[in-house]
Amino acid sequence: MHKTNIRMLVLCSLIASMALIGCKKSNLVNGKLYLYNWTYYTPDSVIEQFEKETGIDVIIDNFASNEEMFAKVMAGGNEGYDIIFPSSDYTSIMIKLGMLEEIDHSKVPNLKYINPLIKEKATYDSNFRYSVPYFMGSSGIAVNKAYAPANYNKDWSIFADKRMAGRMSMLDDMREVMGGALKYLGYSGNTTDEAQLQQALDLIVNEWKPNIVKFDSESFAKSFARGEFWVSQCYPENVFSEIPEEKWGDIDFFIPPEGGMMYIDNMVIPKGSRNYDSALKFINFIHRPEIYAEFLDEFGFPPTTNTKAEKYMKNHNYFFTAEDMKNSDNIMDLGIDLEKYNNIWQTIRYQM
Structure with a gap:
């Protein structure tokens, strides 16, 4: 074989290799999907199955609060994300801002x-023009029946029960606590009426706060599991994750009949997404009933969101149902009226 032919063969091979590398690189760029979701809110098994079925690699960044997510997005940190998972109040803000x-x-x-x-x-966004629900959930009240008196009230007035003073906690969350008081008084949990807000303030400060050890959204579940708290306003998954399943029968979790504050976490596609079609594939994949059932089983969630997932679920020990939330109010964006809540919350938390 002449050297000239060898050189030509090597050159052709090099060109072919570079073309393959270029194609591979292009496929990798177009075959990725970037998610920005709450911490521990995306089951690995679901991600793996989506990747296997589609050949799309999923990369996930996490946030711990809506505020953290929104601050990053507003600072331009959303560039490159294809799906973000805000709660309803922040979904509303993002829609309004285009x-x-x-x-x-x-x-x-x-x-x-x-x-x-x-x-x-x-x-x-009732017609899901800009968002698709990921999960509809709720806070509520957990009672340890092993310690609490047998005839406690199964509504918000439980926090006024002096028999359990020093054994109760509420969430360190302005909208959750004030929302509970407003619903107990018969008002909307999103009201901006100053007289109604004042009544909620009076109820919390005069009747509830004297019996509460603290407002706590971080360590309350461990304290509840140790028996330090007998009653806690909580998200049930936090409490039950700290308690052995054989003792779940001792725990009474309920959403007060007058309702409380609920939430809807959504999937949204930010403007500028480079993988719009892949994002839609993922959103549709999540709501395939058998896939959604995996998501619910992973976290012990009830089938509140997807109507056909229940029959595919392995876990049927639900802490609450969609029906339990019928009187609850979804936490909404209050715009400039949020400052009214901020001022009242400062009084509740740090004064009187």
Whole structure:
């Protein structure tokens, strides 16, 4: 073989290799999906199955609060993300600011499985034009029956029960605590009426706060599990994750009949997403009933959001149902009226 032919062969091989590398690089760029989700809110098994079925690599960044997420997005940190998972109040803000792409419903046929109750509660985007519900959940009240007196009230007035003074906690969350008081008084948990807010302040400060050890959103579940708290306003998954399953029978979790504050976490596609179609594929994949059942089983969530997932679930020990939330109010963006809540919360937390 002549050297000239060898050189030509090597050159052709090099060109072919570079072309393959270029194709591979292009596929990798277009075959990625960037999620920005709450910490510990995306099951590994679901991600792995999506990657296997589609060949799309999923990269996940996490946030711990809506405020953290929104601050990063507003600072330009959303560049490169394809799906973000804000709660309803921040979804509303992002819609108003024109930050989101519209959802092409023709590419998300599994929207048909969304619980109709969510349409009623999701007034910020009831037709899912810019958002698709990820999970509808709620806080509530957990009572350790091994310690609490047998005849406690199963409503918000439990926090006025002096028999359990020094054994109760409430969330360190302005909207949750004030929302509970407002609902107990018969008002909307999103009211901006100053007279109603004053009544809520008086109720919390004069009747509830004297019996509460502290407002706590971080360590309350461990304290509850140790028997230090007998009653806690909480998210049930936090409490039950700290208690052995054989002792779950000692715990009474309920959403007060007058309702409380609930939440809807959503999937949204930010403006500028470079993988819009892949994002829609993922959103549709999540709401495939058997896939959504995996998500619920992973975290012990009830089937409040997807109407067909329940029959695929392995876990049927639900802490609450969608029906339990029928009188609850979804936490909404209050705009400039949020300052009214901030001022009252400062009084509740640090004065009197």
